Amino acid sequence: MSERDAIEELSDLFVFLADNDFAGYSPLYEQIARAVATDRELLGFIAAAANPNARRGRVPVLFFAATHDRVLASPDRAIAAIYRGESHVDPMPLLRELIERDGSAVIDNMRTRSVQTNEVGRSAILSLAFGRSQRNVTTQTALFEIGPSAGLNLYLDRFHIDFTRNGNMVAGIGPDDANVRLECELRGPVTPAIPTEISTPNSRRGLDVNPIDVMNDSECRWLQACLWPGIPDRPERLAAAIDVARMSPPQLLAGDAVTDLHSALTSIEPTDHLIVFSTWALAYIDTNGRDAVIKTIDSVGAERDLDIVTFEEPRFTPWVSNFDPSVFGLYEGEGTPTLLGLRSWRGGICTTTALAVAHPHGRWIHWLEENHG
Numbered sequence: 001m002s003e004r005d006a007i008e009e010l011s012d013l014f015v016f017l018a019d020n021d022f023a024g025y026s027p028l029y030e031q032i033a034r035a036v037a038t039d040r041e042l043l044g045f046i047a048a049a050a051n052p053n054a055r056r057g058r059v060p061v062l063f064f065a066a067t068h069d070r071v072l073a074s075p076d077r078a079i080a081a082i083y084r085g086e087s088h089v090d091p092m093p094l095l096r097e098l099i100e101r102d103g104s105a106v107i108d109n110m111r112t113r114s115v116q117t118n119e120v121g122r123s124a125i126l127s128l129a130f131g132r133s134q135r136n137v138t139t140q141t142a143l144f145e146i147g148p149s150a151g152l153n154l155y156l157d158r159f160h161i162d163f164t165r166n167g168n169m170v171a172g173i174g175p176d177d178a179n180v181r182l183e184c185e186l187r188g189p190v191t192p193a194i195p196t197e198i199s200t201p202n203s204r205r206g207l208d209v210n211p212i213d214v215m216n217d218s219e220c221r222w223l224q225a226c227l228w229p230g231i232p233d234r235p236e237r238l239a240a241a242i243d244v245a246r247m248s249p250p251q252l253l254a255g256d257a258v259t260d261l262h263s264a265l266t267s268i269e270p271t272d273h274l275i276v277f278s279t280w281a282l283a284y285i286d287t288n289g290r291d292a293v294i295k296t297i298d299s300v301g302a303e304r305d306l307d308i309v310t311f312e313e314p315r316f317t318p319w320v321s322n323f324d325p326s327v328f329g330l331y332e333g334e335g336t337p338t339l340l341g342l343r344s345w346r347g348g349i350c351t352t353t354a355l356a357v358a359h360p361h362g363r364w365i366h367w368l369e370e371n372h373g
């Protein structure tokens with residue numbers, strides 16, 4: 001691809017993000033994305049800064065995280081006040097200044113780091129799937145996350161989650177005094193069975209190519225950098241979830257799910273009910289790799305009962321196929337609607353169900369499965 005085409009493509013990606021992901025959600029990033037899309041100098045910088053092996057579709061979000069990290073590193077600068085929502089001046093002159101001053105650190109972030117957003121809002125979605133998967137299960141649960149980042153969603157039993165419909169409370173689960181508080185709006189005609197509680201798992205484990213250590217402050221700053229500014233309470237919620245995980249950090253292995261999953265899964269207590277889950281992680285693995293991942297879990301599932309909960313874009317979980325795709329059309333422009341799937345192995349028999357479509361950060365859920373009670 002010529003340099004000119006690469007810049008055009010990058011510009012389109014920024015506009016796509018502005019229209020589909022940031023609009024009505026992160027106004028600052030929407031404003032910046034639209035301005036960057038027409039700024040050839042900045043686009044040239046970003047194209048040159050990107051790791052040549054990076055997937056092009058991921059470059060804009062990585063650029064946002066790489067610059068946000070530098071903003072967080074200098075909280076006294078004027079641009080930091082904009083990111084905190086304390087100032088509403090045009091961010092672009094200050095962003096250009098930041099890149100002039102700190103460009104090499106931005107490039108370093110883009111070359112050495114990846115998008116590792118650990119979004120605890122997804123715990124609201126997982127709580128419904130785990131409740132569904134634990135139906136008729138009496139043994140303790142072992143949670144195992146593929147691509148957990150820092151593993152914060154492994155602590156969903158310690159979060160308080162309110163489910164609402166049309167602004168009215170439907171049910172709340174989790175400790176009333178929890179510092180991590182989530183709210184998820186129920187949409188669509190079906191109200192899912194909301195579990196009365198999420199049991200404490202026997203183990204919280206995961207496998208990530210680059211696990212984030214919750215005890216390490218600079219790694220935790222990268223988690224904050226991956227957040228989009230302007231969304232109320234999100235940084236505080238992330239900080240509170242990090243505090244929860246710091247009390248008893250999860251067991252996160254460094255390794256590739258494509259090659260290292262089998263041995264990781266076979267080390268799990270055989271009498272526990274195993275739930276393997278992935279949220280916005282399979283998107284970072286190529287098609288052959290994803291095939292290998294599901295084959296590995298299936299091979300373990302043929303030997304022991306387990307559930308595989310996926311919360312991913314539907315194209316990344318082709319085994320979750322039994323749903324009407326027109327539901328995605330209902331939520332155009334509301335973030336990338338994400339499919340919640342459940343694949344269960346019981347006594348050597350495998351069944352797969354499309355449970356729901358939801359906002360990628362768990363703000364709302366449209367339950368699909370009927371007769372779920």
Ligand SMILES: C[S@@+](CC[C@H](N)C(=O)[O-])C[C@H]1O[C@@H](n2cnc3c(N)ncnc32)[C@H](O)[C@@H]1O
Nearest residue numbers: 116117118119147149208209256257279281284
């Ligand atoms: C966008 S983050 C999502 C983190 C977390 N699942 C969440 O939803 O909050 C994607 C994570 O997948 C991890 N990842 C990417 N490719 C992987 C692979 N082949 N094996 C294991 N982890 C991988 C990344 O390092 C990153 O931490």
